[in-house]
Amino acid sequence: MPKVKPKRSNPVIDMTAMCDVSFLLLTFFILTAKFKPQSVVAVDVPTARSTVTPDNMVVIILNKEGKAFVSLKEKSTRYAMLEQLAEKYGEKYPMITDLSPNQKEFFALTDTWGTPVEDTKRVLSMDGVQFKEYQEKEMPGIPYDSLRNQLADWVQAARYATEGKIRIAIKADKNVNVEHVRQLIKRLTEKDIHRFLLITTLAGGASAESEEAKKEN
Amino acid sequence: MADIDTSASGAAGGKHSGGPRAKKMSTRVDLTPMVDLAFLLISFFMLTTTLNKPKAMELNMPKKVEDEELKQEVGDCQVLNILLDTLDQVWYYEGLKVAGLQKTTFAGDEGIRKVIMNMMKKVPKECPKVRKWEDKNGDKQKQENEFYMGDRDAIVLIKMLKGARYKNMVDILDEMDITDCKIYAIQDPDPIEVEAVMNGGVVKEFAKE
Numbered sequence: 001m002p003k004v005k006p007k008r009s010n011p012v013i014d015m016t017a018m019c020d021v022s023f024l025l026l027t028f029f030i031l032t033a034k035f036k037p038q039s040v041v042a043v044d045v046p047t048a049r050s051t052v053t054p055d056n057m058v059v060i061i062l063n064k065e066g067k068a069f070v071s072l073k074e075k076s077t078r079y080a081m082l083e084q085l086a087e088k089y090g091e092k093y094p095m096i097t098d099l100s101p102n103q104k105e106f107f108a109l110t111d112t113w114g115t116p117v118e119d120t121k122r123v124l125s126m127d128g129v130q131f132k133e134y135q136e137k138e139m140p141g142i143p144y145d146s147l148r149n150q151l152a153d154w155v156q157a158a159r160y161a162t163e164g165k166i167r168i169a170i171k172a173d174k175n176v177n178v179e180h181v182r183q184l185i186k187r188l189t190e191k192d193i194h195r196f197l198l199i200t201t202l203a204g205g206a207s208a209e210s211e212e213a214k215k216e217n
Numbered sequence: 218m219a220d221i222d223t224s225a226s227g228a229a230g231g232k233h234s235g236g237p238r239a240k241k242m243s244t245r246v247d248l249t250p251m252v253d254l255a256f257l258l259i260s261f262f263m264l265t266t267t268l269n270k271p272k273a274m275e276l277n278m279p280k281k282v283e284d285e286e287l288k289q290e291v292g293d294c295q296v297l298n299i300l301l302d303t304l305d306q307v308w309y310y311e312g313l314k315v316a317g318l319q320k321t322t323f324a325g326d327e328g329i330r331k332v333i334m335n336m337m338k339k340v341p342k343e344c345p346k347v348r349k350w351e352d353k354n355g356d357k358q359k360q361e362n363e364f365y366m367g368d369r370d371a372i373v374l375i376k377m378l379k380g381a382r383y384k385n386m387v388d389i390l391d392e393m394d395i396t397d398c399k400i401y402a403i404q405d406p407d408p409i410e411v412e413a414v415m416n417g418g419v420v421k422e423f424a425k426e
Contacts, residue, residue, distance in 0.1 A: 015248030022255035029262040046387040049395065051272035062383075169273055174384035178301075178377045181386065182403075189278050197273035200387060 040112050040135045041069050046174035048200035054167055057197060058158040060151065061112060062172035066180035067141025069114035070154045071171075079108040080161035081154070085117075088160060089153050093117045099124065114139040117150050144187045151184070152191040171199035274390060279402065294344045295369045297336045299329065299389060300406060302414050303380040307389075311336070315409050323388050333373065333396045341368035373398055376406035378414060 041063050058081075061069040072078045082096070082104055090097045096117060099107075103124035107113070110131075115123045119140075126134060144151035159166055168188065172181055185196065293313045300308040300318075307329045308318050322328045349367040350359060375389055386403075393401050 012245075012247075015252050019248045019252050019255065022252055022259060026255050026259050026262070029259060029266070033262055033266045046384040048272075048274050048387050048391040051274060053271070054273050057273075169271075170276075171271075172383045174382065174387070176383045177379075178381045178383050178386050179379050181383050182377070185276075185278060194278045194280055196276040196278070198276050198387060198390070199271050199273050202272055 040139070041067075041114070043171055043173045044175065045171060045199055045201050047202065048198075049202070051200060051202065052197070054169065054197055056162070056165060057167040057169040058155060059169045059171050059199065060155070060184065061114075062170065062176055062180060062184065063141075064173045064176055066176055067114065067139075068144050068151050068184065069112050069139070069141060070151070070158070071112040072158060075108050077158070077161055077166075078110070078113075079104060081158045082107050084160040085153060085157035088157065092153070096120050113154075114141045116140060116143055116148070117153075144184055146187070149187050149190070152187050152193070155188065155193065156191060167197055168193055168195070169197040169199050274387065274394070276390065289347060289349070291372060292344055292347065292369060295340045296372050296374060297333065298374045298376065298410070300410055300414055301375070301377045301381045301385045301389065303378060303382075305382065305385060307385075308414050315407065315413055318413050323385070323392070329389070330392055330396060333371075333392060333398055336371045336373075337396065337398060340371040344369040370400055371398065373401040375401060375403045376410060377403070378406055378411055 041061050043061055043063055059071040061071055063069070072081060082099075085093070086096050086099070099121065103121070106124050107120075112135075114135075123131070123134060142151045142154060143149075155168055170181065170184065188196075291313070294311075296311065296313055298310050298312075298315075302308065305323075307321050307323065309321065309329065309332055310316060310318050321332060346366040347369050348364055350364050353363050373393065375386075377386060392398075
């Protein structure tokens with residue numbers, strides 16, 4: 001008897017639908033991904049193993065020289081922070097109470113802020129090129145000494161702007177003198193801020209650490 | 218037979234039954250490599266976007282405690298002092314008196330981590346028990362039956378000399394987390410301690426090397 005041959009099915013699958021879906025996903029991811037904003041202040045963050053990933057935070061950047069900058073991710077929060085600073089500390093800083101809408105908009109577009117309050121108006125009146133030059137060359141940082149504790153006011157303004165739903169993070173350069181960090185923390189604890197986040201990166205494992213130890217010996 | 222096929226492409230025609238037909242090409246394209254590529258790109262974008270999130274470490278500074286009864290007395294035997302100097306070295310001594318400073322590093326399991334671990338094991342065993350308060354019913358009122366004699370825990374005092382690097386501060390806080398040491402404080406170093414570190418021969422030895 002002749003054997004019944006099983007009907008051979010075509011092994012080719014139509015990939016069109018699959019291709020459609022995958023490219024749809026691809027476009028979605030490309031469009032939703034945000035580019036890392038080019039940071040104006042160069043900070044080499046220390047490594048650590050124990051970490052949490054916070055989402056909503058106001059970042060105090062402390063560069064190698066110990067200059068402090070304030071950085072917020074959301075444009076709307078930055079705008080609100082400036083409004084709050086003018087509202088709550090208007091008596092202390094009369095020079096920022098009468099900023100024009102353009103100047104406020106300019107502030108909201110700036111990712112990292114590092115100008116003493118007295119100088120704010122002048123800096124906000126700069127054009128793009130001037131401002132870029134200013135950022136790269138002479139941005140003096142926000143003062144945080146005991147006499148001019150403006151940084152704490154900025155942080156408080158950021159807390160008002162988000163109704164307290166914000167965490168305070170310190171992003172300091174790993175080579176900065178620890179005195180600056182202590183000073184900064186001291187100024188903030190004076191204003192009843194006790195919980196901080198220290199921004200770190202994941203360690204490259206034990207090998208990197210021991211290598212560094214070797215170098216130091 | 219004699220006439221010329223005038224249609225643009227043979228494949229599209231096919232009305233001529235007798236003529237030499239052009240070979241019909243399959244319009245199907247194999248999309249598998251395209252899908253491969255797309256998924257490769259997707260995974261790339263997914264991974265890079267999630268890995269870019271900043272990592273952070275918690276640091277809680279103490280509030281001023283007004284209530285004297287909440288303050289626990291600190292025994293001489295439960296304190297470990299850690300001093301960080303400007304040359305990335307770690308100095309440590311036990312007790313409240315500045316004595317017997319020893320030098321170590323952050324390197325791996327043999328450095329300061331071992332010291333902290335030993336201290337945490339030693340203190341509950343060797344130190345006398347202390348009067349503690351536990352808020353059993355959660356009303357924040359101190360009742361007499363809520364006080365008990367409990368084991369002491371190691372207390373680590375972290376003191377950073379002026380000019381120490383911030384990296385070392387993060388390192389030592391990381392060690393606190395790794396060793397699960399709950400009670401630690403960041404303090405200003407004593408002048409005696411600063412001098413002890415300076416006279417510890419560190420600077421001279423370092424210069425010789």
